[in-house]
Amino acid sequence: MIRAYGIWGRLLVVDLASGRVSAESVHPVVYRMFVGGRGLAAYLLWRELGRRWREVDPLGPENMLLILTGPLTGYYPGIKLVVSGKSPQSNGVVGSAVSSHVAYAIKAAGYDGIVVRGASRDPVYLYVKDDAVEIRDAGRLWGLRGLELIGALRKEVGGDPPSLYIGPAGENLVRTAAVMARWFHAAGYGGYGAVMGSKRLKAVVVDGTGPLPPVADRDEFLKLRHEVIDKVASRTTFRMWGTTSGIWSVGHDTSSEPVRNWQEEWHDRDEFSHVVIQRRHWVKNPWADWGCPLACMKVSRAVVDGNAYVTDGPDYEMGAYLGSDLGLFEVDKVIALTSLADDLGLCGIQTGNVLGFAVELYDRGVLSREDVGYELAWGDFGSLKRLLEDVAYRRGIGSFLAEGTYRAALEIARRKGLPAEEVLRYAVQVKGVGVGAHGIRSRRDYPQPIAYAASVQGGDHTSVAGLPVDSEESEIWPAFLDSAVVCMFTSVEEATMLRFLNAVTGWSVTREELYRTVGPRILALQRVLLLLGGPDARWDPRVHDDNPPRFYEPLPTGPYAGSAVTREEVSRGLADYYKQLGWDELGVPTEETLKRLGLHDVVEIVRGIRRELGTG
């Protein structure tokens, strides 16, 4: 038996179909190969479902809902948890990171993660109190929104243990539904709220009371911990402003913020600024999640039409996607929409993306008043609020907007008898995942021209691809952070991150190994599962390893007006990126690469992919 540090090597496995609960050992070598979190998710999903991946319905009982920590969870300052499974958005694997106390609680209960299989017939919630695990009736909880649910759960279990939950959106299998964490945190990318809903699992409550597993080198760990706290705590401006500052600067200064469904990426609206929000709406700042010396969160409150709304920030993504992308520049109303999205259990990014798409189609006359049932207009709070709720409850037009931008575009094209491309040209998504609120046209923000086209998580702005591969610019870096399971905002330079990992685990992962082996292994497996896709969506790299059409249109306004990415630089970048990762010209990992990475059992299925593409 190899002694493991920083992890237990044990997962809690819950089968909701049979009601059976068990613990499963995971060999330390698996962690050494895949680290944990997102990497472990890819490994588990491949092992369990890989050979029949294409037939697995993400919203069917066969899919697994994974709730995973990593070796750095609970030790490294800041907190994150990874939610995963077969994604109902990308039909591949998305490691969806969320701030949640559940992360340390899982470890304190003696597990590295929770695997949920099967589906329950009736609504249930999972209650974990250390070794005692119960699948409990959630009949009275089903249908509740976030805030009501938190109150009801407290009465159910007593005390205030950490929880994950879904709102009405997840229950209604909305593909833009998030797995929520108290109160305003969302694992949004991937659509795992719908996966949780398909299992009729309303909540996961984890009361872990034990110690976290021992670390390998205690002195080094304690020293590094303080080193990191000191570094992170000195990010004074970020602490004061959080990501909210982006609602002004990402638009005004770097021209990369979605405005009216990405028709523009620049704005000059003085009222749309974190400074205005700071003065008018922040009632608690700084506000921090568990173990975090950065405190980028803020509690904001606004009263709109006599109703009080409370949310975090709003952070930049919410400000952009439930604000400027919808042509809404009134910050009190942005706070209201954000608070509503939290309460309904919607991912604000994906839902904002599909709302902006719908308003543009309405603007262009593709969708009519008859289709929607009411008028849609940029910045019109009343109709936007109504549309948000219609998506969560799948009412009227919400029933197919709830499928997310990509699938909604195909459905609208079908209903209107239009060629799919005519509608998809307004869909700002990559491989079923709406693009996060950081554009690529101005080149003044962080994502490179291939950021989304080459990402194994599609439009996920927290997992972008880039060159060179052996640097924090490539997707290896976010894959590493999501596998060690730490927050990107508290991360520091790579050498210190690796020292931290090694101090906790007793491993000796080098920079070379991270960029040559560990990172590429996780990405290769995610890439293969993404290319397998199915059953309802499949991706052809020649078509879908690409930007949304809009990103090739020159920016119309702002200091970078005229900027766009060119198809040449994208195809050149993709070719270079694939080559550096040991993938073929279409981005399929070569046999040699798979073998070098120890992914021998993936070789056969990849031969099939290559045959289908006519390259093997």
Added chain:
Amino acid sequence: MMFCIKFFGNLAATAGPELCLEESRCLDVRLLVEEVLRSAGEALSIEEVLVTLPDGSPLPPGTTTCDAEEVRVLRLFRGG
């Protein structure tokens, strides 16, 4: 003494991939990097970039252009 700054990602697209200076004086590296970014029109403060030694290890506080031959400069926040 020759001192070089290597920019990564989009910073390389705007500030250029590498900037080398022949300086007789010892300049604070972080202040220098900030000045270069500002003059390249980047809306970034030093808090928002990572400055590391070539092997990815942290740049000790107060490092000057006389203490190091080369540094890497990357955007710190890749998300948000």
Added chain:
Amino acid sequence: MSSQRGQLWILVDYSLCTGCRLCEIACSLKHEGAVWPAASRITVYEYYPGVAVPHYCVQCPDYPCVAACPTKALRVDQATGAVLVDPSLCTLCAKCVEACPGRVPRIVGGKPHVLICDLCGGDPACARECARAGYNALRVVRRPANTAVKHYARPPDLVAEEIGGSRAVWGWER
């Protein structure tokens, strides 16, 4: 020497507490050598978003817990003013918890005795970590002569109600 510094006390500013729990982590690392939030002698409760309530022993002038202990497992450290637990005498009877107006002493699985803040012998790790992170919600001061310090000993849910409920800014029920 702590005796030369006199008795000390941890002063809380609720408005500065970010709810980060670095204090819990620091406490458990110091006392248990592990990240073990449940065994921390300080706990932060947050029933309303942003209303964080650090909860720990405030050394009531009359020490009702010490008086209530039937096995004499609790005594007052004259140097710091902290309540010290003798693990060999504690039977986990919970009489101290019942006697405490804040129900502060903790009983947690895996620990054979009750857990009460010992002020780290004069250098509380929680306050040190809070300052390190730049939050300064917990400040180490000389023990106040003002006997109202005992008013801080109150169950955390009631403290949260007082803070959250009294500030109209929150505006909605939890």
